[in-house]
Amino acid sequence: MLEEARRPLVVHDDVEVEEPKAGEVAVAVKHCGVCHSDVSIADGSFPSALPVVLGHEAAGIVAAVGPGVTTLAVGDHVVLTPCPPCGVCPWCIRGEWSLCVSSDSMMTGAHPDGGTRLSRHGDVVYRGVGVAAFAETVIIQANGAVKIPEDVPLDVACVVGCAVQTGVGAVLNTAGVREGDTVLVMGAGGIGLSIIQGARVAGASRIIVSEPDAARRATALSMGATHSIDPTSDDVLAATLDLSPGGIGADFAFDAVGRSALIAAGIDATRKGGTTVMVGVPGLDDPFTYPIPAVLAIGEKKLVGSLLGSCNSLRDIPRLIALMQNGQLDLASLVTARRDLADINQALDDIRTTTGIRTVIDL
Numbered sequence: 369m370l371e372e373a374r375r376p377l378v379v380h381d382d383v384e385v386e387e388p389k390a391g392e393v394a395v396a397v398k399h400c401g402v403c404h405s406d407v408s409i410a411d412g413s414f415p416s417a418l419p420v421v422l423g424h425e426a427a428g429i430v431a432a433v434g435p436g437v438t439t440l441a442v443g444d445h446v447v448l449t450p451c452p453p454c455g456v457c458p459w460c461i462r463g464e465w466s467l468c469v470s471s472d473s474m475m476t477g478a479h480p481d482g483g484t485r486l487s488r489h490g491d492v493v494y495r496g497v498g499v500a501a502f503a504e505t506v507i508i509q510a511n512g513a514v515k516i517p518e519d520v521p522l523d524v525a526c527v528v529g530c531a532v533q534t535g536v537g538a539v540l541n542t543a544g545v546r547e548g549d550t551v552l553v554m555g556a557g558g559i560g561l562s563i564i565q566g567a568r569v570a571g572a573s574r575i576i577v578s579e580p581d582a583a584r585r586a587t588a589l590s591m592g593a594t595h596s597i598d599p600t601s602d603d604v605l606a607a608t609l610d611l612s613p614g615g616i617g618a619d620f621a622f623d624a625v626g627r628s629a630l631i632a633a634g635i636d637a638t639r640k641g642g643t644t645v646m647v648g649v650p651g652l653d654d655p656f657t658y659p660i661p662a663v664l665a666i667g668e669k670k671l672v673g674s675l676l677g678s679c680n681s682l683r684d685i686p687r688l689i690a691l692m693q694n695g696q697l698d699l700a701s702l703v704t705a706r707r708d709l710a711d712i713n714q715a716l717d718d719i720r721t722t723t724g725i726r727t728v729i730d731l
């Protein structure tokens with residue numbers, strides 16, 4: 369639990385968890401990956417109500433179902449999602465499921481009815497990024513727990529909950545990358561590597577990765593990147609122009625770091641008519657400015673945001689698992705360390721120090 373920003377997380381064994389209400393399920397969490405968004409909340413660069421249970425990239429087993437739940441049963445293996453599509457709100461009706469009113473929980477830390485189902489010594493405890501899964505039990509809307517086949521290892525499936533939905537979805541859903549496209553991916557953490565794999569699945573012909581960490585550049589090349597750049601020594605713009613057909617720039621650029629300067633770099637590196645996709649989330653202390661905004665109008669360049677890869681989790685989690693099962697996505701290689709909950713602060717340090725890719729907490 370994070371009690372105060374910029375302080376270590378504290379493990380408590382006396383958090384009270386309510387029974388699932390109508391339409392909700394209780395899930396016994398088995399594994400939860402650590403995402404940079406957890407670190408950003410812990411370090412105070414993203415706002416959050418406190419105290420909060422972090423962790424939002426989880427898989428587990430349904431332990432109880434609330435009244436009226438017909439789609440899940442006790443014992444089902446599930447991947448949890450921060451954006452459960454309710455199916456009836458204005459965004460779900462438009463087909464913009466990741467923007468469903470239920471995804472507001474990511475910011476409020478509460479269920480849509482305002483409750484969190486979590487308390488300690490009578491005080492409310494909030495749900496980090498809409499899930500709160502660095503914990504043995506999660507209470508979540510039934511549509512937030514997506515059933516997967518029982519032969520899929522849960523310690524790998526968990527990364528689908530955030531990194532893979534976000535990265536592959538940003539390519540296939542938000543951007544709509546097509547065969548032959550040229551793609552620039554800035555950052556090769558769990559999100560960037562999932563973008564690279566999504567671009568490979570989409571048939572992109574050039575997948576250029578810009579990443580300062582040599583080990584992650586090597587992993588990116590093994591996962592489908594066709595060219596790698598070290599932004600600390602190479603000129604990312606010049607290299608992208610050089611590698612793109614006709615020297616006109618990339619069709620798509622993805623910021624998978626969360627820095628405003630990289631969003632500007634993406635706009636520069638895309639061709640006229642190209643698209644820069646903001647997947648990374650810059651901190652509150654990093655406002656976005658672009659020196660010549662007319663470039664967007666005159667060049668018909670597009671700048672778009674992407675939340676959880678614009679996924680419909682009920683549709684896309686089973687698809688992503690199937691892509692893993694038939695060998696089109698390598699998700700096992702994203703998990704580079706496993707730690708117990710007692711070592712949660714070392715797990716956050718793994719992200720801060722760019723150690724491995726994803727550290728998964730065992731519960």
Ligand SMILES: NC(=O)c1ccc[n+]([C@@H]2O[C@H](COP(=O)([O-])OP(=O)(O)OC[C@H]3O[C@@H](n4cnc5c(N)ncnc54)[C@H](O)[C@@H]3O)[C@@H](O)[C@H]2O)c1
Nearest residue numbers: 404405555557558559578579624625626647648649675676
């Ligand atoms: N939009 C969404 O729905 C969504 C979902 C999950 C995470 N995120 C965000 O995505 C971002 C990445 O998350 P992650 O878990 O992969 O983080 P991570 O820390 O594992 O990876 C970030 C990578 O960026 C690299 N990097 C740093 N500076 C760079 C530069 N100048 N150029 C290129 N690469 C650079 C780092 O070396 C690191 O490998 C974060 O901002 C996170 O909050 C967004």
Ligand SMILES: [Zn+2]
Nearest residue numbers: 403405530531
């Ligand atoms: Zn995340």
Ligand SMILES: [Zn+2]
Nearest residue numbers: 454457460468
């Ligand atoms: Zn909805």
